Amino acid sequence: MAVTAFYLGAALLFVGSWFWCVDMIVAMMRWRRANPGMAVPLVMFGTTINALLWLWTSMGATLEVLFQILPVKLGWVDTIDPGLARTFFSWTLHAIVYFWLIPAYIAMYTIMPRESGGKLFSDELARVAFVMLFIFSVPIGFHHLYMDPQQAAGWKLLHMFGTFMVAVPTFITGFTILATLELSGRLRGGRGLFGWIAKIRWNNPMTLATMLSMLMLTAGGFGGVINASYQMNALIHNAQWVTGHFHLIFGGTSVIMYFAVAYWAWPRITGRRLASTRLALWQLWLWFGGMLITTMPWHVLGLLGQPRRVDTLPYGEALNALWNPYEVVVFTGAVMLTLSAMLFMVVLVRSHFSERLPAIPQVVFGTAVRLPLRVPNLLNSLAFWNWAMLVYMLASYGYPLLQLAFLGAPETIPYGFGE
Ligand SMILES: [Cu+2]
Structure with a gap:
């Protein structure tokens, strides 16, 4: 067990984050009261959904700390049931990655359209995607437990179907964002059929990052569907493939948008011109290239049997020799990523000392081609979706948790294991 201060610190980290969530939710409720019947701005809708997502997803790890770790720390019980702990943690583990991905989507939907010189293709589709991401991303954590014996096969199957549903809002986002780029072109x-591609403002960091992010999302999403499949997962479970997958989705798809947001926000925060758009574009390309060169061999290494967090085996010289060339490529990509990260810092630090703008640029978000003045209440309020989440969570986590918490771990090995 760690020292008490560690758990206290961890608890404060969670509690502190909840203040932000409540702040966002209260702000949206106030806005709706002040503007009855009006459509909540898309940027606020997406951010508040993300706050709600964080409240739901942080609950799993919090329950684990409250009901499992603290009782042991305080000496009330002597053991931790790892099956129950892993189930609680699976509740937090998957949805937390959507907490990182949604801000990247918000930037694509609300900042990119204006930066690319166009308009968002559809405001309503964006809302549908946010709502679906919220509902589908939390109650599906068992796809991290496919190899765990404590949960039965049927529950894993249910979570598998739920996981596939996450592809739907991802496709909606892909469609809407590409349509937005086409519109601006x-x-x-x-x-003509492809003439618009050349006309897109590729020299704008936000526009370029969106396209590169979409390309990485396509590759990463394809791998994600393989991870989510009960049977195919067995092939790559705990293998280096997984390391490749989540670096591509988080480090690639999400983080490249954070870079672009930083380039967009910096002049609006400091009142100084971005030092070099050219360097910023180079940095994004370098990150994209580095990320592909790092993650593709990682996927292959997983298929060649390399476990996660391991680069050599004390036995199996043949395997080590087989893996080594791929690792050299991974290393090359990692060097590119490091250089890109340094370049990012250089651009921001230089911008801090560049010439002062006559006036601080205003924050104006992009809007849709047809800006809806009113939207159906289901796409303007989160109350219904919060209740829907409660029902879905009870259906997918209720029995499996109660079973472990009160009946103890199952005596028999569930069907499909130990044959
Ligand atoms: Cu997951």
Whole structure:
């Protein structure tokens, strides 16, 4: 066990984050009261959904600390049931990655359209995607427990189908964002089937990052569907494939948008011109290239049987020799990523000392082609979706948790294991 201060610190970290969530939710409720019947701005809708997502997802780890770790720390009980702990943690583990991904989507939906010189293709589709991401991303954590014996096969199957549903809002986002890029290309004079691609403002960091992010999301999402499949998961479970997958989705898809947001926000915070858009574009390309060169061999290494967090085996010289060339490529990609991260810092630090703008640029968010003045209440309020989440969570986690908490771990090995 760690020292008490560690658990106290961890608890404060959670409690502190909840203040922000409540702040967002209260702000949206106040806005709705002040503007009855009006459509909540998309940026606020997405951010508040993310706050609600964080409240739901942080609950799993909190329950683990409250009901399992603290009782042992305080000497009330002597053991921790790892099956129950892993179930609680699976509740937090998957949805937490959506807490990182949603801000990247918010930037694509609300900042990119204006930066690319166009308009968002559809405001309503964006809302549908946010709501679906919220509902589908929390109650599916068992896809991290496929190899765990404490949960039965049927529950894993249910969570598998739930996991596949997450692909739907991802496809909606892919469609809406690409349609938005096409729109901006056509508004700038692009003609024909593919003529609009060349007309897109590729020299704008936010626009470029969105396209590169979409490409990484396509590759990473494809791997994600393999991870989510009960049977195919067995092939790559705990293998280096997984390391490749989540670096591509988080380090790639999400973080490249954070870079672009930083380039967009810096002049609006400091009142100084971005030192070099050219360097910023180079940095994004370098990150994209580095991320692909790092993660693709990682996927292959997983298929070649390399476990996660391991690069050599004390036995099996043949395997080590087979893995080594791929690791050299991974290393090359990692060096590119490090250089890109340093370049990012250089651009921001230099911007801090660049010439002062005549006025601090205003924060104006992009809007849709047809800006809805009113949207159905289901796409303007989160109350219904919060209740829907409660029902879905009870259905997918209720029995498996109660069973472990009160009946103890099952005596028999569930069907499909130990044959
Ligand atoms: Cu997951």
